[in-house]
Amino acid sequence: MGLDPAERLAIVDRLLADPPVVHPMDRSSRPAMGVWSTEASAYRFIAERCDEASRTLETGLGLSTALFAALGCEHTCVTGSWDEVERLRTYCDLKGFDTAHVRFEAGGSHAALPRMLDDGELDLVLVDGGHGYPTPILDWFYAGYRLRPGGVALIDDVHLPAVRSLLQFLDRDPRWPALERNDKWHAYERRSSGPLVEDWTDQPHYVVHPPGLRSFVRRAVGKARSLAGR
Numbered sequence: 001m002g003l004d005p006a007e008r009l010a011i012v013d014r015l016l017a018d019p020p021v022v023h024p025m026d027r028s029s030r031p032a033m034g035v036w037s038t039e040a041s042a043y044r045f046i047a048e049r050c051d052e053a054s055r056t057l058e059t060g061l062g063l064s065t066a067l068f069a070a071l072g073c074e075h076t077c078v079t080g081s082w083d084e085v086e087r088l089r090t091y092c093d094l095k096g097f098d099t100a101h102v103r104f105e106a107g108g109s110h111a112a113l114p115r116m117l118d119d120g121e122l123d124l125v126l127v128d129g130g131h132g133y134p135t136p137i138l139d140w141f142y143a144g145y146r147l148r149p150g151g152v153a154l155i156d157d158v159h160l161p162a163v164r165s166l167l168q169f170l171d172r173d174p175r176w177p178a179l180e181r182n183d184k185w186h187a188y189e190r191r192s193s194g195p196l197v198e199d200w201t202d203q204p205h206y207v208v209h210p211p212g213l214r215s216f217v218r219r220a221v222g223k224a225r226s227l228a229g230r
Contacts (some may be wrong), residue, residue, distance in 0.1 A: 002072065008047040011070045016040055019063045020091035022084045037063045038156045039130065039184045046124065047071065055122050057146070059109045059129030059139045060156075061088055070097040070143065072087045078113060078129065109135065122149040127155045133162035136213035140166055141197075147190045156185045172205045 004013075024031035043064065050056060052072030058064055061079035068075040069092055079085060085104045089124070092099050105112045109129050125143040127136055136155070144153055157163050167186060170176045176188040200207050 002052045005048065008051065008071060009044060010067050012040065012043045012047050012067065014095075015043065015063050015066055015070070018095075018176050019067050020088055022062060022091065024085040036060075037060050039182070041182065042154065042156065043067055043183045045154065045180060045187060046126070050124055055120065056122060056124045056126070057116075058126035059113075059124050059143065060126070061085065064126055064128065065102070066092055066095070066097055068171065069099050069102050070095075071128070072098075072101065074101050076103045076105065076119075078105045078107075078109045080106065080108065080130075094205065098211060109142075110138050113139065117142065117145060119146070122146045122151055123148065124152045127153065128157065129163055130155055131160050133165070136160075136163045137166045140170075144190065145194070149193050152187055153189045153190065154185060154187045158184065158186050169206055173203075174205060 019035045019037060021033050021035055023036050025034040026032055033103055046064065046067060050068070050071050050073050052069070054073045055075075056068055056077040057071045057078070058068070059078045061077050061084050065075075065077050065088055068077075075083075085106055088100055099150060105116075122143070125140075125147055127139045127143065129135065129139055138157070140153060147153060154171075155163060155166065155170075158167055158181075170186075170188050171178070175192045179187040179189050181187070
């Protein structure tokens with residue numbers, strides 16, 4: 001018998017009180033260790049929607065990985081370091097969280113995710129791996145391909161430039177209505193299925209009013225008026 005909603009939320013509180021220390025926090029030869037994490041509300045959002053019947057995937061590794069394991073999800077974690085994987089496994093063993101149903105892929109998500117396109121539909125995807133352009137977009141593009149209709153994409157670190165460029169698209173696309181958003185993370189529901197690649201003619205919501213067009217036109221008109229005045 002699976003965990004009830006109260007038990008799933010209790011796991012979040014337990015993890016927040018004692019998170020997995022898995023991330024090198026600097027680039028020295030003996031780096032201090034810590035954990036990068038998002039807001040508690042994001043973990044509660046995941047716990048409210050995921051259980052042992054859920055198929056999930058994340059880019060990045062940390063407290064969320066331990067949560068997916070504890071919830072019993074059939075989970076895939078794509079991260080850049082086997083050292084982090086081993087530290088996370090050790091933490092889960094100590095806490096009694098089974099990782100047998102967690103698949104770890106160490107390496108760049110740009111290479112790992114395309115190999116998984118035929119691995120079946122997903123219920124929830126967490127994009128929280130590399131944040132340099134265009135990695136968050138690639139993570140959404142390849143992992144979102146596998147989201148079932150009604151599946152959820154949770155995007156973290158929305159304040160960063162590469163992530164903002166992805167959100168500019170999603171916020172204009174009626175096929176990706178927002179479920180919840182704040183200053184740290186946004187969640188979107190997928191209302192379509194299949195590959196995400198398409199021509200610009202299939203994106204009128206984005207092309208007709210692309211980001212920055214209005215301000216560009218305003219500046220151009222202002223400059224034209226200034227020249228005419230001279």
